[in-house]
Amino acid sequence: xxxxxxxxxxxxxxxxxxxxxxxxxxxxxxxxxxxxxxxxxxxxxxxxxxxxxxxxxxxxxxxxxxxxxxxxxxxxxxxxxxxxxxxxxxxxxxxxxxxxxxxxxxxxxxxxxxxxxxxxxxxxxxxxxxxxxxxxxxxxxxxxxxxxxxxxxxxxxxxxxxxxxxxxxxxxxxxxxxxxxxxxxxxxxxxxxxxxxxxxxxxxxxxxxxxxxxxxxxxxxxxxxxxxxxxxxxxxxxxxxxxxxxxxxxxxxxxxxxxxxxxxxxxxxxxxxxxxxxxxxxxxxxxxxxxxxxxxxxxxxxxxxxxxxxxxxxxxxxxxxxxxxxxxxxxxxxxxxxxxxxxxxxxxxxxxxxxxxxxxxxxxxxxxxxxxxxxxxxxxxxxxxxxxxxxxxxxxxxxxxxxxxxxxxxxxxxxxxxxxxxxxxxxxxxxxxxxxxxxxxxxxxxxxxxxxxxxxxxxxxxxxxxxxxxxxxxxxxxxxxxxxxxxxxxxxxxxxxxxxxxxx
Amino acid sequence: xxxxxxxxxxxxxxxxxxxxxxxxxxxxxxxxxxxxxxxxxxxxxxxxxxxxxxxxxxxxxxxxxxxxxxxxxxxxxxxxxxxxxxxxxxxxxxxxxxxxxxxxxxxxxxxxxxxxxxxxxxxxxxxxxxxxxxxxxxxxxxxxxxxxxxxxxxxxxxxxxxxxxxxxxxxxxxxxxxxxxxxxxxxxxxxxxxxxxxxxxxxxxxxxxxxxxxxxxxxxxxxxxxxxxxxxxxxxxxxxxxxxxxxxxxxxxxxxxxxxxxxxxxxxxxxxxxxxxxxxxxxxxxxxxxxxxxxxxxxxxxxxxxxxxxxxxxxxxxxxxxxxxxxxxxxxxxxxxxxxxxxxxxxxxxxxxxxxxxxxxxxxxxxxxxxxxxxxxxxxxxxxxxxxxxxxxxxxxxxxxxxxxxxxxxxxxxxxxxxxxxxxxxxxxxxxxxxxxxxxxxxxxxxxxxxxxxxxxxxxxxxxxxxxxxxxxxxxxxxxxxxxxxxxxxxxxx
Numbered sequence: 001x002x003x004x005x006x007x008x009x010x011x012x013x014x015x016x017x018x019x020x021x022x023x024x025x026x027x028x029x030x031x032x033x034x035x036x037x038x039x040x041x042x043x044x045x046x047x048x049x050x051x052x053x054x055x056x057x058x059x060x061x062x063x064x065x066x067x068x069x070x071x072x073x074x075x076x077x078x079x080x081x082x083x084x085x086x087x088x089x090x091x092x093x094x095x096x097x098x099x100x101x102x103x104x105x106x107x108x109x110x111x112x113x114x115x116x117x118x119x120x121x122x123x124x125x126x127x128x129x130x131x132x133x134x135x136x137x138x139x140x141x142x143x144x145x146x147x148x149x150x151x152x153x154x155x156x157x158x159x160x161x162x163x164x165x166x167x168x169x170x171x172x173x174x175x176x177x178x179x180x181x182x183x184x185x186x187x188x189x190x191x192x193x194x195x196x197x198x199x200x201x202x203x204x205x206x207x208x209x210x211x212x213x214x215x216x217x218x219x220x221x222x223x224x225x226x227x228x229x230x231x232x233x234x235x236x237x238x239x240x241x242x243x244x245x246x247x248x249x250x251x252x253x254x255x256x257x258x259x260x261x262x263x264x265x266x267x268x269x270x271x272x273x274x275x276x277x278x279x280x281x282x283x284x285x286x287x288x289x290x291x292x293x294x295x296x297x298x299x300x301x302x303x304x305x306x307x308x309x310x311x312x313x314x315x316x317x318x319x320x321x322x323x324x325x326x327x328x329x330x331x332x333x334x335x336x337x338x339x340x341x342x343x344x345x346x347x348x349x350x351x352x353x354x355x356x357x358x359x360x361x362x363x364x365x366x367x368x369x370x371x372x373x374x375x376x377x378x379x380x381x382x383x384x385x386x387x388x389x390x391x392x393x394x395x396x397x398x399x400x401x402x403x404x405x406x407x408x409x410x411x412x413x414x415x416x417x418x419x420x421x422x423x424x425x426x427x428x429x430x431x432x433x434x435x436x437x438x439x440x441x442x443x444x445x446x447x448x449x450x451x452x453x454x455x456x457x458x459x460x461x462x463x464x465x466x467x468x469x470x471x472x473x474x475x476x477x478x479x480x481x482x483x484x485x486x487x488x489x490x491x492x493x494x495x496x497x498x499x500x501x502x503x504x
Numbered sequence: 505x506x507x508x509x510x511x512x513x514x515x516x517x518x519x520x521x522x523x524x525x526x527x528x529x530x531x532x533x534x535x536x537x538x539x540x541x542x543x544x545x546x547x548x549x550x551x552x553x554x555x556x557x558x559x560x561x562x563x564x565x566x567x568x569x570x571x572x573x574x575x576x577x578x579x580x581x582x583x584x585x586x587x588x589x590x591x592x593x594x595x596x597x598x599x600x601x602x603x604x605x606x607x608x609x610x611x612x613x614x615x616x617x618x619x620x621x622x623x624x625x626x627x628x629x630x631x632x633x634x635x636x637x638x639x640x641x642x643x644x645x646x647x648x649x650x651x652x653x654x655x656x657x658x659x660x661x662x663x664x665x666x667x668x669x670x671x672x673x674x675x676x677x678x679x680x681x682x683x684x685x686x687x688x689x690x691x692x693x694x695x696x697x698x699x700x701x702x703x704x705x706x707x708x709x710x711x712x713x714x715x716x717x718x719x720x721x722x723x724x725x726x727x728x729x730x731x732x733x734x735x736x737x738x739x740x741x742x743x744x745x746x747x748x749x750x751x752x753x754x755x756x757x758x759x760x761x762x763x764x765x766x767x768x769x770x771x772x773x774x775x776x777x778x779x780x781x782x783x784x785x786x787x788x789x790x791x792x793x794x795x796x797x798x799x800x801x802x803x804x805x806x807x808x809x810x811x812x813x814x815x816x817x818x819x820x821x822x823x824x825x826x827x828x829x830x831x832x833x834x835x836x837x838x839x840x841x842x843x844x845x846x847x848x849x850x851x852x853x854x855x856x857x858x859x860x861x862x863x864x865x866x867x868x869x870x871x872x873x874x875x876x877x878x879x880x881x882x883x884x885x886x887x888x889x890x891x892x893x894x895x896x897x898x899x900x901x902x903x904x905x906x907x908x909x910x911x912x913x914x915x916x917x918x919x920x921x922x923x924x925x926x927x928x929x930x931x932x933x934x935x936x937x938x939x940x941x942x943x944x945x946x947x948x949x950x951x952x953x954x955x956x957x958x959x960x961x962x963x964x965x966x967x968x969x970x971x972x973x974x975x976x977x978x979x980x981x982x983x984x985x986x987x988x989x990x991x992x993x994x995x996x997x998x
C-alpha cells in the first residue's frame with residue numbers, strides 16, 4: 001500500500017464496476033447490489049486510509065503524492081495527491097455513495113447495468129478530487145458524465161430522456177470552454193500540473209505574463225462557467241431541477257451530495273488560485289450571481305408543488321452560499337463555503353432520501369396531496385423534520401454553521417450586498433416550514449393510515465438516513481472536527497490568492 | 505528511390521484488380537470467397553510497402569517521374585487508404601448489401617486506392633486531376649453497385665452530377681493556374697506565386713474554383729449536399745470507405761495545392777511555418793469553409809432520423825474540424841491533421857461497420873431500428889456507444905485526443921475564437937450522437953424486434969477498431985510524436 005494508496009482508492013470502484021458485469025444473469029439483482037455495497041464499503045475504507053495517511057503527512061503541500069511521466073509528447077503526468085480540501089471531499093464522496101448504494105437496494109430494472117454505472121460514477125468522482133494533472137482531472141471530470149447520463153436516462157422518471165441529455169449537454173458545453181483555457185495554459189507555460197501552475201502564479205504574479213489581463217479574465221470566466229454549471233449557479237442552474245426530479249433517489253443523493261461539490265472544488269483548486277486578479281476583478285459579479293441564486297431559487301422553491309423539485313431548488317439556493325463565500329476572499333468566507341459544501345453534501349442526500357421514502361410508498365410527490373405523515377409514520381416524521389430543520393439552518397445543525405460562517409466572511413467584503421442573502425434565508429425557512437406543515441403535520445388523510453402500504457421507515461432506510469443525520473448533528477455541534485481537516489490548506493490557498501489579488 | 509519503387513503500390517493494386525477480375529470470370533458467377541482474399545492480399549501488400557517506406561526512411565523526399573513526390577506524407581496516406589479499403593472489404597462480408605459482392609466491387613475498391621495513393625503524392629496538376637477523377641469515378645460506380653435498389657441509383661446519380669460539376673469547376677481553376685504558372689507542376693505554380701501572381705484577381709478566382717473541387721471531395725460546405733443522400737443510398741461499407749479514405753485523399757491533395765499557393769520562397773528550410781499569414785486570402789477561405797462546414801454539418805445532423813444520414817452529416821462536421829488545421833497551417837497543425845485522420849479512421853470505420861451490421865439485421869437504416877439494442881445485444885450496443893462518444897470527443901476516447909491535439913494547434917497560433925467555435929460545435933454534436941444512445945438504452949426493450957447478432961468475424965473486426973478507440977488514451981505519446989515526424993518532409997519540390 002503506502003505510495004499507491006490513491007490509485008487503489010479510485011481503482012476499487014472501477015474494479016467493482018467490471019466485477020458487476022461478470023455476475024451471472026440469473027442472480028444479477030441480488031448479487032450486484034452486494035457487490036456494489038461491498039465495493040462502496042471498501043472505497044469508504046480506502047478514503048479513511050487516505051485520511052489517516054494524509055494526517056500523518058507533515059510539511060504542508062500534497063500528501064500521498066504519486067507522480068509519474070505519462071504522455072511525454074504533451075508533458076502530461078500521472079499525478080495524484082491530496083490535501084485537506086480533497087480529503088474532506090473524498091470522505092464526503094465515499095460516505096454519501098455508501099448511503100446511495102444502500103438506497104439502490106431495490107433497483108429492479110437491469111441491475112447489472114445500474115450497479116456497474118453507479119460504481120463507474122464513484123470511481124470518476126474519487127478521481128476528480130485527487131487528480132493534480134489537469135488532463136487527468138479533465139478525464140475524470142468527463143468520465144462521470146456518461147454513467148450519470150445513463151443513470152438518469154434509463155432508471156429515471158417519465159421525462160428522463162430530456163433531463164439526461166440536458167444534464168450531459170450543459171456540463172459538456174461548460175467543460176469544453178474549460179478545456180480551451182487548460183490548453184492555453186499549457187501552450188503558454190508547458191505544464192498541466194496544478195501545483196506547478198500555482199507556483200508560477202506566485203512567482204510571476206499571474207499567468208500569461210505582463211499585460212495579459214484580458215486573457216486571464218477570459219480564462220477565469222471559462223473555468224468559472226464550467227464550474228458554475230456544476231455548482232449550479234444562476235443562470236446555469238436550469239439542468240438541475242430536471243435532472244433531480246427525473247433521477248432515481250440514490251442518484252439524486254449523489255448528484256446533490258457530491259457532483260455539485262465538484263463545481264466548488266474546481267473553483268477552490270483551479271479557478272481562484274490560477275487567476276487571482278481576475279477573481280478579484282469579477283468579485284462583485286460573482287456575488288451578484290450568488291445572491292440571485294440564493295434568493296431567486298428560494299422563491300422558486302416556495303412555488304413548487306413537487307416535493308423533489310422543491311429540494312432541488314433549495315440545493316441551488318444553498319450552493320449560492322458557496323460562491324458567495326468564495327467571492328468574499330476572506331478566510332471565514334472560504335471556510336464557510338467549504339463547510340457549506342460538506343453540510344449540504346450530507347443534508348441534501350438525506351432530504352432526497354426522505355422524498356424517496358415517501359415516493360416509494362405513495363408513487364407521487366405532490367405536496368398538496370400529503371398530510372399528517374408524522375402521525376402515520378412517526379420515525380419517518382422525526383427524521384424528515386430533522387432534515388428539514390437542518391436544511392433551513394437551525395442552530396446546532398451543520399447548515400447553520402455553514403451559513404453563519406459564510407456571512408461572517410461575506411459581510412467583511414460586501415457588507416450591503418450580503419444583506420440580500422438574508423432574504424433568501426427567510427424565504428427558505430418559510431417554504432420549509434410550509435412543507436413541514438403540509439406534508440407531516442395536520443390531519444392524516446385516510447390513505448396514508450393504511451399500515452400495509454405506508455409502513456414506517458424500514459431498517460435499510462434507517463441505515464441510510466441515520467448516519468447522515470448523525471454527521472449533520474456532529475458538524476453542527478462540533479464544527480471544529482470537520483473544519484480542522486481542510487482549514488489549513490484552504491487558508492493556504494486563499495493566502496496565495498490574496499497575495500496576488502491584493503496588488504493588481 | 506527509383507520510379508519503379510514509387511509506383512509499387514499502384515503496380516500491386518493493379519495486379520490485384522486483374523487477378524480479381526480473372527478469378528471472378530473463372531468462377532462463372534459463383535462469387536467465390538477467393539475474391540476478398542485476393543483484394544485483401546493486395547491491400548495488405550500495399551500497406552506493408554507503405555510501412556516499409558515509413559520504417560526504412562528511404563523515400564528520399566524527392567519527385568519521381570516529375571509528378572509524384574515520395575515523402576512520409578505520401579506513405580502515411582497510402583497506408584491510411586489501404587487500411588480503409590481493407591476494412592471496408594471486410595465490412596461488406598458482415599454488413600448490409602450483398603455480403604458476397606462480385607469481382608467488380610473488389611476491382612473498384614482497389615482502383616480507388618490507386619487513385620488515392622497517387623493523389624496523396626501528386627505534385628503535378630494533371631496527375632493530381634487524373635488521380636482525383638479516378639477516385640471520383642470509382643466512387644460513383646461503387647455507390648450505384650446495387651442496380652436493383654432505387655435509392656442506390658438515385659444516390660449514384662446525385663453523386664455523379666455533383667461530382668461532374670465540381671470537377672468541372674476544378675479543372676477550370678487548374679487551367680487558370682496553368683496559365684498563371686506557365687507549367688503544370690505545382691512547383692512552377694509556387695514560383696509564379698512567389699513572383700507576385702497571387703495579386704491578380706484571376707488568381708483568387710482560380711483558387712476558389714480549385715477549392716470547390718476539393719470541397720466536394722472532402723464534403724465541405726457548401727459542396728456537401730451530396731453526402732447524406734449518397735451515404736444513405738450506398739452500401740454501408742462503401743459509405744464508410746468514402747467517408748474515410750476518399751475524404752483523406754481529398755485532404756492530401758488539398759494540402760499539396762495549399763503548399764503551392766503559399767508566398768514563401770521555395771528555399772526556406774521550414775516548409776510550412778508562418779506561410780499563410782492571418783490576412784492571407786487562402787487562410788480566410790479555408791477558415792470560413794471550416795466554420796461553415798462544421799456548423800452546417802452539426803446542426804443538420806441534429807434533425808436526422810436515418811443513421812446513415814446522421815453519420816454523413818457527422819462526417820461533414822469532421823471535415824470542418826480538419827479544415828481548421830489547414831486554415832491554421834503550421835507544422836504543428838499539419839501533424840495535428842495527420843493525428844486527427846488516424847483517430848477518425850478508427851472511429852468512423854467502426855461507426856459505419858456497426859451501422860452496416862444493424863442495417864443487415866433489421867433491414868432498415870432508420871435510427872429507430874436501434875430501439876432497445878442495449879438490451880438485445882449489449883456488447884454491440886456498448887461498442888457503438890463508445891464509438892459515438894469518441895466521435896463527439898468525450899474523454900478518454902480516441903476522438904477526444906484527436907480534438908485535443910487539433911485544438912491545441914489552433915490555440916497555439918492565438919486563434920482563440922476559432923477554437924472556441926470548434927469546441928462549442930463539438931458540444932452541440934453530443935446532441936445527435938446521443939440520439940442512437942437514446943434509442944438503444946433509454947426507451948426500453950422493443951417488443952418483437954428482430955435479434956441483432958454479431959457474427960464472430962464481425963466481432964473480431966469490431967474489436968480491432970474499437971479497442972484503440974477506448975484504450976489508446978493510456979499511452980498515446982508515440983502516435984503524437986510520430987505524427988510530428990511526418991510533417992518536416994512535406995513539400996512539393998525536390
